[in-house]
């Protein structure tokens with residue numbers, strides 16, 4: 001709109017009214033004049049350097065046509081040069097000739113004028129500086145500093161002395177280098193380092209004599225680009241200077257050419273439109289050029305990722321998978337015999353030995369019904385005298401039937417082995433999780449960002465907590481503290497405490513809370529609601545940045561295309577981990593279910609991911625709405641087929657053997673995995689290693705959420721008051737303490753009901769508004785006052 005308006009206003013008619021607005025022809029004429037005039041000055045100045053003494057006597061006889069100066073531009077050249085060089089700025093006057101020529105070029109080609117103004121501003125300052133600098137030597141050669149240089153230098157020396165003048169000039173030089181050429185000590189250091197490495201590279205490759213000046217420029221320029229991409233310090237000042245000019249020259253004429261082709265008569269307004277666009281886009285490029293890409297890790301730039309040595313190597317002590325030929329043969333024979341008893345002939349059998357389970361793949365003879373084999377599950381288990389046999393009929397995508405038989409001696413899948421595996425190390429994922437190893441002993445890595453939430457279930461002691469630790473460890477080994485934040489909910493109070501050590505690196509919490517790890521279920525509600533606010537804020541940022549997800553947003557932010565002054569900031573991923581979800585649902589019910597469902601439905605695009613673990617995978621814990629939004633699920637061993645169905649929508653989890661044996665699904669197929677094992681001492685070492693490093697001043701703060709209870713104007717109908725309202729009021733007034741937990745204890749209420757009564761008491765004016773972690777103020781002093789209030 002604005003552009004259109006500007007374009008419309010600048011009609012050619014109007015433009016003609018302003019004498020300083022030149023049309024294209026005028027610009028070309030004036031440009032060519034200035035170019036040639038600048039070149040003439042250059043020629044005259046050069047000639048003056050050689051002939052100034054001989055020509056000096058001719059200056060006073062300008063009108064005498066018989067006098068012929070030696071200057072290549074005759075009388076004009078001698079006079080102008082004398083004026084600029086001798087009486088003016090000395091050799092620094094060459095800058096004037098250069099600036100004039102440059103102005104001509106800009107007008108001739110129609111480049112944008114903003115850059116030109118800068119050239120003149122800085123050019124004149126440089127000219128004066130050089131004149132004063134050369135003023136030191138004017139006594140031996142008056143051409144060096146010119147009269148201006150000599151006089152100013154002399155003047156300065158009178159007042160601040162020789163040394164003072166040198167200091168002043170040195171300071172001005174530094175100002176120029178820093179402000180104009182943007183040279184900083186860091187950049188010089190980088191230049192120095194790079195030049196050194198380039199020299200040694202050149203030395204190593206031993207380029208022959210072809211390696212003259214020109215080809216050398218190319219490769220070094222090429223090297224600059226990737227360096228900048230990687231947000232490393234900017235290129236050398238000289239190169240940067242030239243790059244800037246080149247880019248200005250390259251970008252500026254482009255619109256002109258297009259416009260002049262489009263509409264040759266109306267060049268002026270077209271050019272001004274183009275400049276507007278240029279500057280918008282140019283700013284981010286310039287910022288990236290000047291400061292490199294935004295680096296979110298800069299604040300903790302010396303942060304060191306935990307090393308592999310912190311993890312125990314279980315395979316070092318004779319661990320690892322051992323193939324027991326005898327056991328394999330025995331199991332094979334039993335499978336074949338059992339099936340034979342039921343008249344099922346086998347065409348082929350193949351075994352794949354995994355860490356805890358061996359998969360026997362069988363191809364039955366033609367004409368055998370798969371359901372028949374499936375129904376023999378218990379019989380096969382009986383004949384093999386083994387627990388945890390699972391029959392997969394057929395194995396998806398393979399056309400075979402799988403029988404999984406637990407190994408007599410299972411081997412531990414160490415966290416170290418999965419973290420060190422190339423699959424994890426080279427994973428190009430946003431949030432890689434090394435969950436464990438598959439039955440064919442391949443490391444299994446998934447991207448939490450793609451899941452986008454994970455539901456975990458398993459009976460007590462089957463490996464859930466180890467699984468959660470493995471997930472958190474994976475993220476600690478792959479993500480910088482600036483890139484991911486955890487919110488840990490641990491009602492058991494003991495499982496995740498170790499992560500307290502990394503509070504100021506990796507954890508997020510509500511403002512004004514002391515502990516980052518949430519152990520109180522009541523506080524979870526506030527955190528979840530605060531996360532919903534964070535989600536809404538992030539969506540707003542994404543909308544303003546016109547991107548669809550957090551990845552695109554952060555890429556744009558790193559490229560400095562989003563202005564932090566407009567509220568934009570680098571967004572870390574947020575991973576919410578709830579260790580005992582059943583407990584939470586029991587105490588807070590709908591109040592947690594609603595925000596969890598909302599987050600699960602909407603948070604995927606903005607980088608909030610939920611990992612929810614539960615011992616009791618019953619339908620009132622994992623409700624339909626939660627299940628629908630958690631397509632990725634992990635089941636450790638559960639106690640019943642019904643539990644298995646609740647979590648996986650199919651049986652199988654009840655046939656697992658425990659100790660980290662698990663089934664993973666992200667849709668249709670079930671994958672059997674042995675979870676990576678990470679022990680408490682290992683987690684302790686990792687968190688200690690991270691915690692001992694420099695941290696942020698505080699944990700990542702979530703948006704403030706004051707709690708719904710604080711809602712002013714709670715308007716509750718008297719008829720809707722709880723049956724226990726009066727008793728509750730009495731308890732509160734007697735104790736003079738307005739807390740829901742007091743009501744819970746005294747009246748044996750659930751948290752929800754107690755909270756509702758507190759709301760009603762607030763509406764009745766008996767207690768004050770919600771005050772964060774403090775109990776509410778009781779507004780009624782004694783029972784008499786309460787009686788009076790209630791009778792009213």
Ligand SMILES: Nc1ncnc2c1ncn2[C@@H]1O[C@H](COP(=O)(O)OP(=O)(O)OP(=O)(O)O)[C@@H](O)[C@H]1O
Pocket residue numbers: 412413458459460461462463464465466467615659660661674675676677678
């Ligand atoms: N991946 C694994 N590999 C080997 N052993 C494991 C693995 N996971 C768990 N175990 C064994 O099982 C034990 C119990 O695991 P864990 O504490 O994770 O169970 P849990 O499901 O969290 O139990 P609870 O719900 O009672 O906390 C561990 O101490 C460990 O000995």
